[in-house]
Amino acid sequence: MSQAEKIAQALLDIHAISLRPNQPFTWTSGLKSPIYCDNRLTISHPEVRQLLIDGFLATIKDKCPDIEVVAGTATAGIPHAAFIAQALDLPMIYVRDKAKGHGKQNAIEGEFEKGAKVLMVEDLISTGGSVIHAAHQVQEAGGEIVAALAIFNYLLPASREAFAKEDFPLYTLSDFKTLIPIAAKEDPEVEAAQDVLEQWYQDPQAWTASHSD
Numbered sequence: 687m688s689q690a691e692k693i694a695q696a697l698l699d700i701h702a703i704s705l706r707p708n709q710p711f712t713w714t715s716g717l718k719s720p721i722y723c724d725n726r727l728t729i730s731h732p733e734v735r736q737l738l739i740d741g742f743l744a745t746i747k748d749k750c751p752d753i754e755v756v757a758g759t760a761t762a763g764i765p766h767a768a769f770i771a772q773a774l775d776l777p778m779i780y781v782r783d784k785a786k787g788h789g790k791q792n793a794i795e796g797e798f799e800k801g802a803k804v805l806m807v808e809d810l811i812s813t814g815g816s817v818i819h820a821a822h823q824v825q826e827a828g829g830e831i832v833a834a835l836a837i838f839n840y841l842l843p844a845s846r847e848a849f850a851k852e853d854f855p856l857y858t859l860s861d862f863k864t865l866i867p868i869a870a871k872e873d874p875e876v877e878a879a880q881d882v883l884e885q886w887y888q889d890p891q892a893w894t895a896s897h898s899d
């Protein structure tokens with residue numbers, strides 16, 4: 687099994703993947719979807735956490751060994767950024783989706799030096815909007831984004847187009863195209879939903895329009 691397959695299998699084993707073709711999920715981008723991947727559950731499973739950390743660290747060693755700061759995207763990216771920062775003995779920051787309305791009104795918590803090489807850590811890429819927004823905030827504060835790293839990528843054209851406009855690469859540990867064949871083999875519900883999933887995947891915007899109230 688490849689690393690991407692092992693991680694897909696682990697997500698299935700902990701029931702992080704939910705299917706609701708008849709009662710679609712609403713994503714943060716507003717898209718409707720018959721599938722939801724809840725990476726937040728991974729933090730409750732030490733063996734899955736370790737699998738992810740091993741994957742993250744191998745990717746960092748291979749692709750961006752010179753990072754100086756690890757940035758978590760609020761909220762689901764934060765624990766993974768913390769695990770990575772701890773393992774590499776690096777400073778960590780996290781980026782809120784919007785600045786606090788009270789206290790110090792920070793959007794970025796923690797600190798880093800201008801020009802620092804920053805790795806963005808996110809749990810999941812749907813449109814890529816959340817991590818790209820967070821990366822822009824770090825850039826505005828003087829950080830140099832070296833790469834973005836996430837657990838799971840839907841591999842949607844929207845995210846491909848969004849990352850094509852950025853000057854940093856995205857690396858992900860597993861993805862929709864790896865997950866679905868594994869899920870379909872072990873779960874008759876996924877097997878039965880394959881047509882819906884394919885229809886959604888071909889055009890999530892059109893699927894959203896036809897599944898909105």
Ligand SMILES: O=P(O)(O)OC[C@H]1O[C@H](OP(=O)(O)OP(=O)(O)O)[C@H](O)[C@@H]1O
Pocket residue numbers: 714715759760761762763808809810811812813814815816817
């Ligand atoms: O690629 P995108 O279209 O931006 O979607 C992915 C984002 O959506 C989810 O966050 P959510 O907004 O649900 O918040 P949370 O992390 O606080 O749970 C997920 O954790 C990613 O951050």
Ligand SMILES: O=C(O)c1cc(=O)[nH]c(=O)[nH]1
Pocket residue numbers: 712713714715721722723724725810812813
């Ligand atoms: O786009 C999202 O909001 C989203 C999709 C998904 O599968 N999982 C998740 O946590 N968020």
